[in-house]
Structures are given as structure tokens and as C-alpha cells.
Amino acid sequence: MKQFIAGDHLVTNIDPLGITEHHGLYTGDGMVIHQAKSGIIEEVPLEIFSGGNEVRLKRRVPAPRTAIEEARRHLGEMHYQLFSDNCEHFVNKAADDRSTSNQVANAEHLALQAVARTSMIGTTAYRVVTSTVGTVTLVSTISKMAGEYVGLPDNLNTIIGTPGDLVAKPLETVINGVGRTLSDTANSLADGEYGPAIGNLAEGAIMVPLETALSCLETGVNGVRAVGGLIEDTWNWFCN
Structure with a gap:
């Protein structure tokens, strides 16, 4: 497993062509908080987050402990809007308090x-x-x-x-x-x-x-x- 550190913003490609990105926040010990396809916010092993695909580091967030605490505050919530509340919005909101998606x-x-x-x-x-x-x-x-x-x-x-x-x-x-x-x-x-x-x-x-x-x-x-x-x-x- 690659050496990620708690607070890393991770990304993996989840479609056959590798175009659609899935985002998560690494919390340490092989665990990631992400917004699942169902819309629920959950903390899962890295392998489940990636679905067996390659995981890469997007960035190291400026305040990792705060970002993890904020992300965990939403565990169990279920909400999803493709253009305004997707998995990338979730990680960026926890990390920077900015709900945005590249x-x-x-x-x-x-x-x-x-x-x-x-x-x-x-x-x-x-x-x-x-x-x-x-x-x-x-x-x-x-x-x-x-x-x-x-x-x-x-x-x-x-x-x-x-x-x-x-x-x-x-x-x-x-x-x-x-x-x-x-x-x-x-x-x-x-x-x-x-x-x-x-x-x-x-x-x-x-x-x-x-x-x-x-x-x-x-x-x-x-x-x-x-x-x-x-x-x-x-x-x-x-x-x-």
C-alpha cells in the first residue's frame, strides 16, 4: 500500500475508461472517509474506497486534523447532488470549507x-x-x-x-x-x-x-x- 498520511485528499478512477474520479479523505490506518455511490458518508478501508483501482494522492490538506474531524461529523448522513453535492464537494468542504468540484x-x-x-x-x-x-x-x-x-x-x-x-x-x-x-x-x-x-x-x-x-x-x-x-x-x- 502506498504511504499516505492522515488528512491526504485521495482520488481514484472508478469507470472503465478512468475518466470519472472518486474522492476521499484518508484518516490513517488504511481508512478513508468518502461519499459512497449511495450518497451516504462512511469511513471504509482503502480497498473498498478504491474498488481495487489505483489510488493516488491529490493533495495534502492544510489542516488535516480539522478536516478529518469535520468529515467525521457527517458520518451516516445521506445526501447527493451531482452538480452541487458530490464526493469531491464533500472532501473540499471538509478540507477548505469550500464546496467546489473541479x-x-x-x-x-x-x-x-x-x-x-x-x-x-x-x-x-x-x-x-x-x-x-x-x-x-x-x-x-x-x-x-x-x-x-x-x-x-x-x-x-x-x-x-x-x-x-x-x-x-x-x-x-x-x-x-x-x-x-x-x-x-x-x-x-x-x-x-x-x-x-x-x-x-x-x-x-x-x-x-x-x-x-x-x-x-x-x-x-x-x-x-x-x-x-x-x-x-x-x-x-x-x-x-
Whole structure:
């Protein structure tokens, strides 16, 4: 078994082509907390988590003990939404208090690029995505996906994917934020609570743009940190 340490963010590929990633948080002694296919949060042996497939280290989380405690706090819970509450969201939420998924963000970015390049959403969008900047972000996202597929170091993948993530991550935030706002508003209306429904819309109008701006800022900061981390890793490799 590979030498993982408690708090490691692990990933394994679970489909025959090795495209779909499954994420978990290593807790030590050969155990992993993950969100199973059923949606339940459970702590299982590494072999069950991986289903016999290769497991690789995605990253070492900044506060491993806190992340493990947070993950264990949700053991036994059952919830799953493909685009807003999947296994990657779960690990990132426990580790960084940020519910985000590279797989979802990348897919949404590629879908936006595909639709915009058909001119279905207007000529302005077409000009943007076919411009140099639009092409760079597309190549960045595709290259990052390829890097994750072959298991490149996380810092290197983050650097490669930063231009694409400057589109993908805010897009993911907008889609999730709008979806959350509409869902909360619809639930309030269904219960006949018109005041809270208006409040939900007002909150969404404020929070979604704010969260989107913060997501863009965070993506840039993460890119800079990844550069520093890659330099440090390279230095340590040469020194050792």
C-alpha cells in the first residue's frame, strides 16, 4: 500500500475508461472517509474506497486534523447532488470549507464553450470564446483535465488550469448560487411564505455576485500558491 498520511485528499478512477474520479479523505490506518455511490458518508478501508483501482494522492490538506474531524461529523448522513453535492464537494468542504468540484466546473466550462461556439447564445459570446483569451481558457481546462487523468502533481495541474478556472470556478459559483436561490424561493412559495420568498431572492441578488467575485479572487490566489508550492517541491527534490 502506498504511504499516505492522515488528512491526504485521495482520488481514484472508478469507470472503465478512468475518466470519472472518486474522492476521499484518508484518516490513517488504511481508512478513508468518502461519499459512497449511495450518497451516504462512511469511513471504509482503502480497498473498498478504491474498488481495487489505483489510488493516488491529490493533495495534502492544510489542516488535516480539522478536516478529518469535520468529515467525521457527517458520518451516516445521506445526501447527493451531482452538480452541487458530490464526493469531491464533500472532501473540499471538509478540507477548505469550500464546496467546489473541479469535475463539475470543468464540465460546465466546456459546455459553455461548446454552446457559445455554435452562436446559440449570440454573436458576442461567440466572439469572446473564439478570441485568443477564450481559446487559452479552453486549452487550459482541457490540459488540466488531461493532467488530472494521468495523475500530474496537484500544484502543476492548478497552474495549468488557472486560466480556465478563472472562467470555470466563477461559472460554477453562479450556477450553484442561482440554483440555490431559485430552490429556496420555490420552497418558500410552496409553503405560502411570501415574505421569506422575497428575502431569498434579495439575498441571492446580493450573495451570488459576491460569491462569484470571491471565487475569481480565490482562483487567482490558488494559482499563485501553486507556483510557490511547485517551486518548493522542485527545490526539495533537488536537495534530497
